[in-house]
Amino acid sequence: QKEVEQNSGPLSVPEGAIASLNCTYSDRVSQSFFWYRQYSGKSPELIMSIYSNGDKEDGRFTAQLNKASQYVSLLIRDSQPSDSATYLCAVISGGYNKLIFGAGTRLAVHP
Amino acid sequence: EPEVTQTPSHQVTQMGQEVILRCVPISNHLYFYWYRQILGQKVEFLVSFYNNEISEKSEIFDDQFSVERPDGSNFTLKIRSTKLEDSAMYFCASSEQGLAGIKDTQYFGPGTRLTVL
Numbered sequence: 001q002k003e004v005e006q007n008s009g010p011l012s013v014p015e016g017a018i019a020s021l022n023c024t025y026s027d028r029v030s031q032s033f034f035w036y037r038q039y040s041g042k043s044p045e046l047i048m049s050i051y052s053n054g055d056k057e058d059g060r061f062t063a064q065l066n067k068a069s070q071y072v073s074l075l076i077r078d079s080q081p082s083d084s085a086t087y088l089c090a091v092i093s094g095g096y097n098k099l100i101f102g103a104g105t106r107l108a109v110h111p
Numbered sequence: 112e113p114e115v116t117q118t119p120s121h122q123v124t125q126m127g128q129e130v131i132l133r134c135v136p137i138s139n140h141l142y143f144y145w146y147r148q149i150l151g152q153k154v155e156f157l158v159s160f161y162n163n164e165i166s167e168k169s170e171i172f173d174d175q176f177s178v179e180r181p182d183g184s185n186f187t188l189k190i191r192s193t194k195l196e197d198s199a200m201y202f203c204a205s206s207e208q209g210l211a212g213i214k215d216t217q218y219f220g221p222g223t224r225l226t227v228l
Contacts, residue, residue: 032214032215034216036219042221042222043200043202043219043220043221043222044154044202044219045219046216046217046218046219049214049216051214088154090154097142097144097159097206097215097217098144098156098159098167098169099144099146099154099156099204099217100156101153101154101155102153103152103153104153
């Protein structure tokens with residue numbers, strides 16, 4: 001069974017701090033990795049995709065991928081209260097593009 | 112910006128009734144998906160659809176479920192005889208290519224909240 005694991009949180013950070021969200025996955029042949037943000041009662045919204053080992057930056061967000069350790073992370077710099085949401089890690093492992101989601105980490109950014 | 116749309120936003124039905132959830136994927140996308148999320152739980156894959164055929168389905172997607180692309184724009188999920196445990200948010204998603212190993216992204220619609228009484 002292919003699994004994606006995340007710490008459920010809540011992760012509480014002060015406004016302006018760096019939030020660090022982590023994810024591990026079980027299938028070694030996983031090829032594509034995504035971070036989605038989900039506000040309560042809303043649909044997942046794509047933040048970042050990453051396909052190669054290393055870092056990928058987009059504005060205040062940096063995704064990091066380490067395939068050897070089967071580990072993906074998301075850093076949010078200068079966290080804002082509007083970043084408070086659940087962050088979902090999702091992985092595609094071969095075949096057709098079935099996304100396997102983690103349970104999500106709830107982030108709370110307090111003023 | 113193009114987006115996936117879904118109707119209705121909320122559907123209430125009695126156990127045993129049939130429901131049809133509707134989605135309009137992004138117009139140039141070729142792969143379509145349904146996911147569900149039971150309250151407080153993970154987003155779970157149900158089915159993927161390409162070229163008028165199911166590409167892959169999960170064990171959740173049993174004989175009570177079916178999908179259809181009745182015309183050039185809509186993509187529907189039918190549940191024939193709803194159960195209490197079908198109560199969930201149902202998300203439609205679409206992607207441009209849908210092939211593993213190719214950089215492709217799934218975009219989600221706003222969801223339909225299904226409540227089975």
